[in-house]
Amino acid sequence: AQSVTQPDIHITVSEGASLELRCNYSYGATPYLFWYVQSPGQGLQLLLKYFSGDTLVQGIKGFEAEFKRSQSSFNLRKPSVHWSDAAEYFCAVGAVAAGNKLTFGGGTRVLVKP
């Protein structure tokens, strides 16, 4: 069975500083990996996804993520955080062999200090 771990429940970062959110997954074959963001009072929005190819993936809002097979990780990064990036971030893993279902991590809540 596939699983996802986001080790950090909360992260506080100053505006303008860099941000890295960790995601570790467990799955036997090559997974499909996603990062979603949930702003306060809103549904989830896709930031980026990795299916194959280049292991560094660019997404919306200036985010990027790097797939590292050897570490079973898919960490999300942003070089300079804006106040509007305060939200909850979810990593998810899916697989065709798992019936195209996604398994989500527990989420990381990001607070941005002025």
Next chain:
Amino acid sequence: DVKVTQSSRYLVKRTGEKVFLECVQDMDHENMFWYRQDPGLGLRLIYFSYDVKMKEKGDIPEGYSVSREKKERFSLILESASTNQTSMYLCASSSLAGLDTQYFGPGTRLTVL
């Protein structure tokens, strides 16, 4: 833009009541999903549907049922609501193209008293 709408943003029900949560998508997507979201647990899949009248259990189907009579509409039913079903419920849809992007509704926060 894809739009997924949910019938209520907030809902308060009493224990034992039958509860209907409705979800409508306007992108002709084949797949529709119901999740519940709880702090620290992320999203957990309750049921999903890949076609009209088709449904499959997710990871936590107990206490829930679903209905998909039309392609654009996917309903989640709590036959007899219990306090442990107090949660945020999120609906999503995606195309049939493998693991395509899921588009989410704004959620329904259900409180069962």
